[in-house]
Amino acid sequence: MPELPEVETIVRGLALELQDVVVQHVIIRQHQLRWPIPDNLSATLNQQKVCRIHRRGKYLLMRFERGTLIIHLGMSGHLRIVSKTADLKPHDHVDIIFSEQQILRYNDPRRFGTILWTQDEPEKHRLLFSLGVEPLSTAFTDQYLLQKAKKRHVAIKPFIMNNQVVVGVGNIYATEALFKANIHPATPVNHLTIEHVQRLIATIKDTLQLAISKGGTTLKDFFNAEGKPGYFKQQLMVYGREGLPCFQCTKPLQKIWLGQRNSVYCKHCQPPMFAPVTRHII
Numbered sequence: 001m002p003e004l005p006e007v008e009t010i011v012r013g014l015a016l017e018l019q020d021v022v023v024q025h026v027i028i029r030q031h032q033l034r035w036p037i038p039d040n041l042s043a044t045l046n047q048q049k050v051c052r053i054h055r056r057g058k059y060l061l062m063r064f065e066r067g068t069l070i071i072h073l074g075m076s077g078h079l080r081i082v083s084k085t086a087d088l089k090p091h092d093h094v095d096i097i098f099s100e101q102q103i104l105r106y107n108d109p110r111r112f113g114t115i116l117w118t119q120d121e122p123e124k125h126r127l128l129f130s131l132g133v134e135p136l137s138t139a140f141t142d143q144y145l146l147q148k149a150k151k152r153h154v155a156i157k158p159f160i161m162n163n164q165v166v167v168g169v170g171n172i173y174a175t176e177a178l179f180k181a182n183i184h185p186a187t188p189v190n191h192l193t194i195e196h197v198q199r200l201i202a203t204i205k206d207t208l209q210l211a212i213s214k215g216g217t218t219l220k221d222f223f224n225a226e227g228k229p230g231y232f233k234q235q236l237m238v239y240g241r242e243g244l245p246c247f248q249c250t251k252p253l254q255k256i257w258l259g260q261r262n263s264v265y266c267k268h269c270q271p272p273m274f275a276p277v278t279r280h281i282i
Helices: 004-018 041-045 142-149 156-160 171-180 194-213
Strands: 025-028 050-056 059-064 067-072 078-082 092-099 102-107 114-118 254-258 261-265
Touching: 004 050, 004 059, 004 078, 004 102, 004 194, 025 041, 041 114, 142 194, 156 171, 156 194, 156 261, 171 194, 171 261
Parallel strands: none
Antiparallel strands: 025 092, 050 059, 059 067, 067 114, 078 102, 092 102, 254 261
16 A cells, blocks of 8 residues: 555655646546545536645645545555556546646556545545644654553554554554664553654654655555656665564564554564563564
């Protein structure tokens, strides 16, 4: 699934190409995604100008003169800019046509993605209104995270992956940030000190910013707006490296399951600070 850095990479690419351009036509080949695409989308977008393209969590927001297109890529969706002569590929479900050389094409083999329209402020939409703070914003502070963690006895890894706490810290980036912060992924959040939290916030921000600068993480389903894969995979320190030597201490990396997600860590560099909250240790 494309994560926050991948979506941010796509947003930046689309903004460069589509800012202030006008929709000429919309072709919908498959209406049924996670939720049905509005039947009147073509008529709604016709002759509307793109005013702004930005992101909220992993939702891509394309603001027009009279509303906002809300796009989520789901498990396998991707957007790319193609020309009118580009061959159709399987699962090319939607074309937003701006000109012969500017067609925004949505492809989604699993159809878990979302394309919806709202005339209200998108942040008030039912899919967005309960989202937590943005991890790269000034609102993501040690005091904010400590307040959210207060009186909670949950492992830090699923806690920072909770979109109602902070958005867009997916499995890859949570795993990497915890390693860089030297925090065991199963540490109960209510046992973290302010020093731990400050270190973790810094590593989350650094990890996400590095991934964005590298174009995202190369996964089999992720491509940016130009159809190119991301390049952050070469930077991964622990994710996907179970059993391999730690880059810092050379001891073999371990794996545990937290919240039905696996987490690779180094038991030497990330020792448990307290009794861990965990299940199914492997």
